[in-house]
Amino acid sequence: MPFSPAVEKQLEKLGIRATRDLALHLPLRYEDETKLTPLKDARIGESVVVEAEVVEADVKYRPRKTLVVKLTDGERDLWIRFLNFYPSQVKQMQPGKRLRLFGEMRPGLFGVEMVHPKYRIVGKDTPMPKSLTPVYPTTTGLSQHELRTMIEGALDKLALEDTLDDDLLAELRLGHFRESVHFLHRPPPKVDRASLDERTHPAWRRLKFDELLAQQLAMRIAYRERRSKVAPKLPDKHTLTNALVKSLPFPLTRAQKKSIATISKDLAQPHPMRRLLQGDVGSGKTLVAAVAAMQAIENQWQVALMAPTEILAEQHESKLRHWLEPLGVKVAWVAGSLKARAKKQALDAIAAGETQLAIGTHALFQEDVHFAKLGLAIVDEQHRFGVGQRLALAAKGIEPHQLMMSATPIPRTLSMSYYADLDVSVIDEMPPGRMPVLTKLVDDARRDEVVQRVRDACAEGAQAYWVCPLIEESEALQLKTALETFETLKTTFPDLAVGLVHGRLKGSEKAQVMDDFKQKRIQLLVATTVIEVGVDVPNATLMVIEHAERLGLSQLHQLRGRVGRGSQESLAILLYHRPLSEAARARLKIIYENTDGFEIARQDLLMRGPGEYLGARQSGAPLLRFADLERDVDLIETARDVADRLIAEGSPAAVKHLERWLGTKRFYLKA
Ligand code: ADP
Ligand code: MG
Numbered sequence: 001m002p003f004s005p006a007v008e009k010q011l012e013k014l015g016i017r018a019t020r021d022l023a024l025h026l027p028l029r030y031e032d033e034t035k036l037t038p039l040k041d042a043r044i045g046e047s048v049v050v051e052a053e054v055v056e057a058d059v060k061y062r063p064r065k066t067l068v069v070k071l072t073d074g075e076r077d078l079w080i081r082f083l084n085f086y087p088s089q090v091k092q093m094q095p096g097k098r099l100r101l102f103g104e105m106r107p108g109l110f111g112v113e114m115v116h117p118k119y120r121i122v123g124k125d126t127p128m129p130k131s132l133t134p135v136y137p138t139t140t141g142l143s144q145h146e147l148r149t150m151i152e153g154a155l156d157k158l159a160l161e162d163t164l165d166d167d168l169l170a171e172l173r174l175g176h177f178r179e180s181v182h183f184l185h186r187p188p189p190k191v192d193r194a195s196l197d198e199r200t201h202p203a204w205r206r207l208k209f210d211e212l213l214a215q216q217l218a219m220r221i222a223y224r225e226r227r228s229k230v231a232p233k234l235p236d237k238h239t240l241t242n243a244l245v246k247s248l249p250f251p252l253t254r255a256q257k258k259s260i261a262t263i264s265k266d267l268a269q270p271h272p273m274r275r276l277l278q279g280d281v282g283s284g285k286t287l288v289a290a291v292a293a294m295q296a297i298e299n300q301w302q303v304a305l306m307a308p309t310e311i312l313a314e315q316h317e318s319k320l321r322h323w324l325e326p327l328g329v330k331v332a333w334v335a336g337s338l339k340a341r342a343k344k345q346a347l348d349a350i351a352a353g354e355t356q357l358a359i360g361t362h363a364l365f366q367e368d369v370h371f372a373k374l375g376l377a378i379v380d381e382q383h384r385f386g387v388g389q390r391l392a393l394a395a396k397g398i399e400p401h402q403l404m405m406s407a408t409p410i411p412r413t414l415s416m417s418y419y420a421d422l423d424v425s426v427i428d429e430m431p432p433g434r435m436p437v438l439t440k441l442v443d444d445a446r447r448d449e450v451v452q453r454v455r456d457a458c459a460e461g462a463q464a465y466w467v468c469p470l471i472e473e474s475e476a477l478q479l480k481t482a483l484e485t486f487e488t489l490k491t492t493f494p495d496l497a498v499g500l501v502h503g504r505l506k507g508s509e510k511a512q513v514m515d516d517f518k519q520k521r522i523q524l525l526v527a528t529t530v531i532e533v534g535v536d537v538p539n540a541t542l543m544v545i546e547h548a549e550r551l552g553l554s555q556l557h558q559l560r561g562r563v564g565r566g567s568q569e570s571l572a573i574l575l576y577h578r579p580l581s582e583a584a585r586a587r588l589k590i591i592y593e594n595t596d597g598f599e600i601a602r603q604d605l606l607m608r609g610p611g612e613y614l615g616a617r618q619s620g621a622p623l624l625r626f627a628d629l630e631r632d633v634d635l636i637e638t639a640r641d642v643a644d645r646l647i648a649e650g651s652p653a654a655v656k657h658l659e660r661w662l663g664t665k666r667f668y669l670k671a
Contacts, residue, residue: 001017001018001019003150007142007146010139010141010142011142011150013139014137014138014139014142019154019157019158020154020158020660022150022151022153022154022155023151023154023155023158023160023181023185024181024207024660024661025136025137025147025151026136026184026185026207026625026626027134027135027136027184027185028135028136028137029135029197030132030133030134030135030187030193030196030197031047031102031132031133031135032132032133032189033049033102033128033129033132033133034049034128034129034130034131034132034189035049035128035189036049036050036051036100036128037049037050038050038073038075039052039073039075039076039078039112040075040076042105042112043105044105044106044107044112045104045105045106046104046105047102047103047104047105048102048103048105049100049101049102049128050073050078050100050101051073051098051099051100051101051122052071052072052073052078052098052099052101053071053072053073053095053096053097053098053099054069054070054071054093054094054095054096054097054098054099055070055071055072055077055095056069056070056095057069057070057090057093057094057095059090064083065083066081066082066083067081067082067085067089067090067093068080068081069081069093070110071099071101076112077110077111077112078101078111078112078113078114079108079109079110079111079112079113079114080101080103080113080114080115080117080119081108081113081114081115081116082115082116083115083116084116092121097121098121098122098123098124099119099120099121099122100119100120100121100122100126101114101117101118101119102117102118102119103115103116103117103118103119130186130188130189131186131187131188131189132186132187132188132189132191132196133148134148134151134184134185134186136148136151151185152185155181155182155185159178160177160178160181160182161177161178162176162177162178163177163210163653163656163657163660164177164653164657165653168642172209172638172642174202174205174206174209175202175203175206176206177206177210179203180202180203180204180206180207181203181207183201183203184203184204184207187203199626199628204626205635207626208626208627208628208632208635209627209635209638209639210657210660210661211624211625211626211627211661212417212624212627212632212635212636212639213639213642213643213657213661214657214658214660214661214662215417215420215624215639216417216420216636216639216640216642216643216644217643217646217647217654217657217658218658218662219417219420219421219643220420220421220640220643220644220647221647221654221658222421223420223421223422224647226271226272226274226421227271228271229271229272229399230270230271230399231269231270231271231272231273231375231399231400231401232270232299232301232375232400232401233267233268233269233270233299234267234268234295234296234299234301234375234376234401235267235268235295235299236264236267236268236295237295237298237299239298240294240295240297240298240327240329241264241291241294241295241298243294243327244290244291244294244323244324244327245291247323247326247327248287248323250431252284252287253283253284253427253429253430253431253432254429255279255283255426255427255428255429256284256287256288256427256429258425259277259279259288259425259426259427260288260291260292262275262425263275263277263288263291263292263295263403263425264291264292264295266401266423267292267295267296267376267401272399272400272401272402273401273402273403273423274401274402274404274421274422274423275402275403275404275422275423275424275425276382276404276405276406276410276415276419276422276423276424276425277289277403277404277405277406277424277425277426277427278405278406278407278410278424278425278426278427279405279407279426279427279428280407280427280430280561280596280597280598281407281557281558281560281561281562281597282430282431282434282561282564282565283407283427283428283429283430283431284427284430284431285380285405285407285427286316286319286320286380288427289305289378289380289403289405290320290323290324292376292378292403293305293320293324293357293376293378294324294327294329296375296376296401297329297356297357299375300373301373301374301375301376302350302353302355302356302357302358302371302372302373302374302375302376303356303357303358303374303375303376303377303378304357304358304359304360304364304371304374304376304377304378305320305357305358305359305360305378305380306360306361306362306364306365306377306378306379306380307359307360307361307380307381308361308362308380308381309361309503309530310335310336310337310361310507310510311501311510311511311514311530311531311535312380312381312535313333313335313359313360313361314333314335314507314510314511314514315514315535315536316359316380317331317333317359319536320357320359324357329356329357330349330354330355330356330357331355331356331357331358331359332346332349332350332355332357332358332359333346333358333359333360334346334347334350334358334359334360334361334363334364334369335360335361335363335507336361336362336363336507337506337507337508338363338507346358347368347369347370350369350370350371350372351370351371351372352372353371353372353373358371374400375400375401376400376401376402376403377400377401377402377403378402378403378404378405379402379403379404379405380405381405381406381407381408382404382405382406404422407558407561407597408554408558408597408601410424410601411598411601411602411605411629413605413629413630413633413636414605414629416636416637416640417624417629417636420640433567434564434565434567435564435567435568435569435570436564436595437560437561437563437564437570437571437572437595438569438570438571438572439560439571439572439573439574439591439592439595440571440572440573440574441548441574441576441588441592442573442574442575442576443575443576443577443578444575444576444577444578447575450544450573450575451492451493453542453571453573454466454493454524454542454544455493455496457541457542457571458493458496458523458524462539462540462541462542462568463517463520463522463523463524463525463537463539463540463541463542464523464524464525464540464541464542464543464544465524465525465527465531465540465542465543465544465562465563466485466489466524466525466526466527466543466544466546467527467528467529467531467543467544467545467546467559468481468482468485468526468527468528468546468547469528469529469545469546469547469548469550469551469555481546482500482502482526482527482528483500485526485546486498486500486526489524489526493524496523496524497521497522497523497524498522498523498524498525498526499513499516499517499522499524499525499526500513500525500526500527501513501514501517501525501526501527501528501530501531502527502528502530503528503530510530513525514535514537517537517540518537520539525540529555529559531559531562535562536562536565537562537565538565538566538567539566539568540562540563540565540570541563541564541566541568541569541570541571542563542570542571542572542573543559543560543562543563543570543571543572543573544573544575545559545560545572545573545574545575546575547575547576547577548574548575548576548588548591549576549577549580549581549584549587549588550584551587552587552604553587553590553591553600553601553603553604553607554600554601554604556574556587556591557591557597557600559572560572560591561597574588574591574592576588583607586607587607590603590604590607605629605630606630
C-alpha cells in the first residue's frame with residue numbers, strides 16, 4: 001500500500017493489509033451533511049450543518065483553557081467552543097472566515113452554541129456533499145478524514161470485479177459487488193436510512209452474503225481436505241461394544257443409540273473423524289464415548305480420553321474402570337499430580353501399547369507421552385481446551401479420529417458458521433426418569449431460609465452442594481471464601497458432615513473428598529467452581545450457589561446440572577446480592593425461566609455476541625464483521641449451500657472469493 005509505515009501499522013490494527021481491504025472497511029454509520037440549515041431554523045438538540053462567518057475568536061482561561069469563537073450568518077449568532085485545540089486552529093479563526101459546521105445545537109452561556117463541532121473553512125459557494133458522510137471504525141491517531149481519503153482513493157482505483165456470476169446473483173436476488181460497495185461507502189441522501197442503519201439494505205445483504213460465503217468456503221474446504229487424509233479404519237466388531245452395552249444396568253436412550261451408530265460409521269471410514277457430540281448436562285455423553293472407545297480398542301488401537309479438570313478426569317476414570325475392567329480393558333491414569341514413579345509406569349504402559357484406554361487431564365498431551373498406536377482421541381468439555389491443546393493431543397497419533405464432547409450447546413447458527421468444518425451429533429434426550437431441577441432465586445438477606453432448607457433436605461437423607469464461585473477472577477480469593485464458608489457452615493450445621501473441595505487440593509485429596517461425598521460420608525459439600533463440569537453424584541439433590549449474580553449463564557447451567565441426576569426432585573437455590581446490574585438481572589431471569597441448555601445458550605449468544613460467547617480460547621476464528629448470526633440465518637444457510645456447490649463444481653469463483661475476503665488472513669481451521 002502506498003502509505004507510510006506508521007500509517008500502515010495503524011491500518012493493520014483495523015485488519016487492513018492491502019488496498020482491497022480498504023474497500024471492505026465499511027462504515028459503522030452515516031452522517032447527513034448534505035443539507036444546509038439556516039441558523040434560525042436549527043433547533044436545540046438537533047445535529048445540523050450550518051454555515052456562518054467568524055466575528056471574533058478568543059482563548060479564555062477560566063474555568064478552563066477554552067477557545068471560544070463567535071460566528072454569525074447575518075441573522076443569528078452562534079458560539080462554538082473547543083477545550084482541546086491547536087494554536088493553528090486559533091489562527092484559522094480570522095474574522096470574516098466562513099466555516100461550515102456540523103454538530104449539535106445546544107443552549108449556551110450567551111446563546112446557542114456547538115461544542116467541538118466538526119468544521120471546515122469554505123467559500124461562499126462551496127458545494128454540499130452529494131452523499132451521506134460515512135463514519136468508519138478507526139483507531140487512535142487515524143482520523144476519519146484520513147481514513148475517508150484513503151478509502152476514496154482505493155474505490156477509485158479498484159476494479160472490484162464480481163466473484164459471482166450474473167446467473168447466480170439473479171438466483172440469489174443479490175446485487176453486484178462493485179455497486180454494493182460503492183453504495184455503502186457513499187449512499188445518496190435519499191436512501192431509506194433505517195435500511196442502512198439496520199443493515200438490511202440490499203447492498204448490505206450482498207456484503208454480508210459475501211462474508212458468510214468466504215467463511216463457509218474456508219470451513220468446507222478444510223472439511224474436504226480432512227476427508228482426503230488417511231486414518232485407521234476401525235469397524236464395529238461387535239465384541240467389546242456389545243459386551244459393554246449388555247453389561248449396563250439400563251438401556252441406552254434412543255438419542256444415545258443414534259449418536260453411537262453415527263460415530264461407529266465414522267470410525268469405520270479410512271478418514272479421520274472430527275465429530276462434536278453435543279448434549280445437555282446429564283444426557284449421557286460419557287457412555288457414548290465409552291462405546292466409541294470400545295470400537296477402537298476391539299480393533300487393537302489405543303484411545304485417549306482427556307478432560308479439562310482433574311476432578312472430572314478422575315470421575316471418568318472411576319466410572320470407566322467400573323464399566324470396562326470387567327470386560328478386560330486396560331485403563332491408565334495420567335495427571336499432573338501423579339508421583340514420578342507412578343507416572344513413569346503409566347507412560348511406559350502407554351508407550352508399550354499395553355494400555356488400551358488412557359484417561360487424564362492436559363497431562364495427556366505433554367511431550368513425554370507417547371502412544372504406541374493411538375486411534376481415537378476423545379476430548380470432554382471441548383470448549384474448555386484451546387484449539388492448540390486439542391491439536392497437540394491429536395498429533396500423538398498418525399491421524400487419530402477425534403470425538404469432542406460439549407455440554408455447552410452451540411446454537412444452530414453458530415455451529416453452522418464457526419463449526420462448519422466439524423460434523424455434529426446431538427443428544428437431544430435425557431435418560432428416562434429424570435426430574436427437572438427446580439430453580440429459586442433468593443436474596444442473600446433471606447439466607448436463614450436457605451439454611452433451614454439444607455437442614456431439612458439432609459435430615460431426609462439427601463445431600464447438598466454449597467458452591468462458592470470465582471470472585472473477581474482471583475483463585476486465591478475464591479479459595480478464601482470457600483474456606484470461610486466451610487468454617488461457617490460447619491458451625492451452622494454441627495450435626496452434619498460437611499466437606500470441602502477446591503482446586504488447590506492435591507489430586508488424591510480431591511478424589512478422597514469426592515469419594516466420601518459419593519459414599520454419603522459427606523452430606524454437605526462446600527465447593528469452588530471446580531465441580532462445574534461433569535461431576536456426577538445422583539443422590540445430591542440440593543445446590544446452593546452463592547453470588548449467582550456474578551456467574552455467566554453457561555456456568556450457572558453447568559453448575560445446576562450437577563443436581564437432578566437421579567430420580568429425585570432437585571432444587572437449585574441461587575443466592576444473589578443486591579444491587580443487581582441490568583445484565584445480572586437478565587441472566588438470573590433467563591436461568592430461572594429456562595432449563596433447556598440450548599435455549600439458554602441461544603439467549604446467552606444474543607446477550608453477548610459471538611466474540612465473547614466463543615471466548616478467547618476459540619479466538620483463532622476471525623469473527624464475522626458484518627453478518628449477524630441471529631438476524632442473517634437465511635443468508636448463512638444460503639452461503640453454506642452456495643459454498644458446497646462452488647466447491648463441488650470446482651469453480652474458480654471459490655478461489656477468487658476466498659482471496660478477496662481472506663487474502664493474507666486465514667480463518668483458523670480446526671485441523
Ligand atoms: P453428561 O452428558 O453430562 O456427560 P453423563 O455421561 O455423566 O452425562 O451421564 C449422566 C448420568 O446418567 C451418569 O450417571 C450415567 O451413568 C447415567 N446414564 C447415562 N446413560 C443413561 C441411560 N441410558 N439411562 C440411564 N442412565 C444413564
Ligand atoms: Mg460429561
